[in-house]
Amino acid sequence: MFRGKKVTVFGGSGFIGRNIVRELAQQGARVTVGCRDVEGAKHLKVQGVVGQVTPVHVDVTKGDGIAAALEGADMAINLCGILFESGRNRFDAVQGTAAGVIAAEAAKAGVTKFVHVSAIGADENSASRYARSKAAGEAAVKGAFPAATILRPSIVFGPDDDFFNRFGGMAETMPFLPLIGGGHTKFQPVYVDDVARATFAALTSDAAEGKTYELGGPTIYSFKELMELVVAQTGRKCRLIDIPFWLASLEATFLELLPTPPLTRDQVVLLKSDNVVSEGAATLQDLGITPTACEAILPTYLDRFRPGGRYNRFRAA
Template sequence: MTEILQTPKLVVVFGGSGFVGRHVVRALARRGYRIRVACRRPDLAGHLQPLGNVGQIQPVQANIRVRWSVDRAVQGADHVVNLVAILHESGRQKFTPVHEFGARAVAEAARAVGAGLTHISALGTDLNAQSEYARTKALGEKAVLETIEDAVILRPSINFGPEDSFFNRFASMARYSPVLPLIGGGRTKFQPVYVGDVAEAVARSVDGKVQGGRIYELGGPQVLTFKQCMQEMLAMIDRKRLLVSVPWWVANMQASILGLLPNPLLTKDQVLQLREDNIVSDAAIRENRTLAGLDIQPQSIGSILPSYLWRYRPAGQFQRKTAE
């Protein structure tokens, strides 16, 4: 009797060429899914090809601000993942069109083809937030659940990993600057989560192992203040730097100027975000809406940071040998 081979499911990943996206694509590729990566510049997504077998990963052009491109990208999809987000506004990339209208467009397109949906949001989202980033992310969650009731929403804290823009940015600054700034005294709390753990949570939602219609909060095993994050990073790169407290009003002044740059180091909206802790809520812990609730053991920064921050040490990969 001839065995009939079943075609692997097709997963469409919006924003799959970015930092979190490449790890999500890798996790899905290992499971054997066919992956269509929807991004604005598919010509710059060649780095994704080695993550899967030949022909398994297909980048296509799509922009969530352009509805017809979203509809085209999800044709034939079994599941859709939306990772698209911006940290600051630039040109036509504004918070409301990307976070709210874009999220609704992806959800409506997924519903039209009968596909499941996993939406990546962020910790700290709040409909009443002063930060436009946090407020529009909350509006995006609302739009998604109004469109697809059983969608899975994941709210990660700050993601860290080889290509992150948090530890890498400050480690790079520490190579040349004798001081590092602590906005608001560095007392804001974070719960850094390894990007690989977030990708695994996304993959399990695609597998159908995550209950839909719920919002999951993803944080690592440690709650650290901003100051403690900087201290951990400096210890990893074996450098001593002066940590200087920057009052909120000074940070706002700096952000007003830096925010005018094409790729700003700091914006006024980010200063507003830093006024709020970025940690998993007690309600999420009680209701098992965390990584532990997904049977994922979160990895600590101590086990991951050395694997990619070594290049910022004074002697790079030879630092330990030099010290000895």
């Protein structure tokens, strides 16, 4: 299906994007990767044969390079998103306005299939600016490209994720892990390869056109249960300490001053709502995909945080 096709991937140098680009290249697609840091994305070239994967400069906050990246494309994927704001990278600009511009340019370029990756919790009425911008992006995409497929994953895990690796690193260096709001918020972590498979299914299925799918793994966990998984997989003796929302928000006020804040006030707001697949939503199973459990994958990369490192796992146990 992808052999000989040109697929443009916006945000393809990010965590989810790197996995999608690799699989597209292996399936014979010609891949154009739209990103701000072309130099930093050059490692993607080795995912295919010479000339198969091409990073190009795109600044979605200005609209620069979007049309050029889509020239001659058969399919397009938008993965652009940010976890916190900095400089021109504002939630509304990157996740709201830019999504609509990309979809409109894709329609103008004659793209036949378009997949937009949003997030569970996208809601125009949310107290979170992140969630509101995700909802705005979905609306803009639907308005510009009605046949687009929208994918809403829960937190995405995999070897180079930002979630489990972050807390694994904390377990390695700190005597405790925080349970914000008591750790009661529920999540449904989804494996990055399953998100990639869902993207490919959406690109190859006429039945997926115009639909929205919520992507979650086979198990719902509380935040506390996820931290217990991290402790178990790293072999660290960390205490789990309750941090009330008000205190977490106060701490985030200062953490936001860092170049890469580990926590923001908007993220604290997000943690007040569960991040799980909605009842009645179309899911991975509707795309023909059996979700992968955390427990099957986490041992393959969290073991590096064990005492003595990856190659000392048995002594640590």
